[in-house]
Amino acid sequence: MNKNIVVAILAVLLLVAGFFGYRAYRTGAENALAAQRAETERADLARREAETRQRAEAEAEAHRLAAEQARRQAEESARTLALLRAEQAEAEAVRRRAEEEAQRAAQELARLRTERDAAQGEARLRAEQAEREAAAADAARREALARLEAIEQQKREEADREAARLAALERQRAMETEAAERMLLSRAILPADYKRRQHYYQSVEMVNAAGGVLVEPTPEATPAPEPVAANP
Numbered sequence: 001m002n003k004n005i006v007v008a009i010l011a012v013l014l015l016v017a018g019f020f021g022y023r024a025y026r027t028g029a030e031n032a033l034a035a036q037r038a039e040t041e042r043a044d045l046a047r048r049e050a051e052t053r054q055r056a057e058a059e060a061e062a063h064r065l066a067a068e069q070a071r072r073q074a075e076e077s078a079r080t081l082a083l084l085r086a087e088q089a090e091a092e093a094v095r096r097r098a099e100e101e102a103q104r105a106a107q108e109l110a111r112l113r114t115e116r117d118a119a120q121g122e123a124r125l126r127a128e129q130a131e132r133e134a135a136a137a138d139a140a141r142r143e144a145l146a147r148l149e150a151i152e153q154q155k156r157e158e159a160d161r162e163a164a165r166l167a168a169l170e171r172q173r174a175m176e177t178e179a180a181e182r183m184l185l186s187r188a189i190l191p192a193d194y195k196r197r198q199h200y201y202q203s204v205e206m207v208n209a210a211g212g213v214l215v216e217p218t219p220e221a222t223p224a225p226e227p228v229a230a231n232p
Helices: 002-186 191-209
Strands: none
């Protein structure tokens, strides 16, 4: 009976030892598994932390780059805005200058149009005055030409009359000279007869000088010399 008890005790001890050994094994296995899990979790946590850190760093770098880009864009925008404002100010100044130039050009154009109209009016008045003066000068010229022609005609007529008078006088003298020569050849000229002939010539010259009409004497109209008795 003791043998059975001992066997039973040994069996119980074996069972207890097996139970505790299995329990220890299981505990160790669980601990190892837990340690492995913990290590895996730590590694995963470290990996996640690294990824998180990397993401954070990447996000920080992205934020930094974005901020830098934003700063650059802001600076570029500021420069562009300043350039646009400068261009706008220049364009506004150009527009104002153009408006002022256009206003001055309009005023100058109006002044030139006024001066042109005044000049055209003055030129028209001067042209009309010149036409009137030209017409008056032409009329005066025509009148002067007419007077000059009349004077020249009068002078020609007077010259013709004078030439006719001189020619008549010359013919009269020639005829009288010829008649006197014939009378001298026919008879002697007495002193009384010579004196009457001299008075006759003077009368003819006075009549011709007064512009009278000279009538050529005929032998019948010529007074015959009175006979003078010859000295004994």
